Amino acid sequence: MEILDEEPKKSLPIDFYERVYAVVRQIPYGYVTSYGAIAEVLGHPGAARTVGFALNQVHGRMNDIPAHRVVNRNGVLTGKNHFETPTRMQELLADEGVNVCDDVVQDFDRLFWHPRRLGRPD
């Protein structure tokens, strides 16, 4: 039948950002996750770039949002240049016991926290 696809696409853009922040806040101390995983759990599996864009606007809230715990799918600190200093992200991770070598999180598979798993990993 001729259905009218009047789906309300004009959703609130801020919703997406706030959800990103909400997920990032859930990342446990000493663990990391990826942009794609966040986008996927939010229902937009292809919006990984938008997640990064959202985190780029965080500047003021970095105190509440551990953006340094978000890396790309390969465990690379792709966003390190957007911190106060290029080494800031690595330092913050190292302070949590996350070892970073050559801009790559070591033991990435073990330290990866999937947003779907609320509460504690493992």
Add this chain to the structure above:
DNA sequence: CCCATGACCACAA
């Protein structure tokens, strides 16, 4: 409205 950019990701060659 069209175009360009971006802290990404998946896939093809």
Add this chain to the structure above:
DNA sequence: ATTGTGGCCATGG
């Protein structure tokens, strides 16, 4: 394995 290309969603000129 490395490189290139397209897609994804939101923002700014």
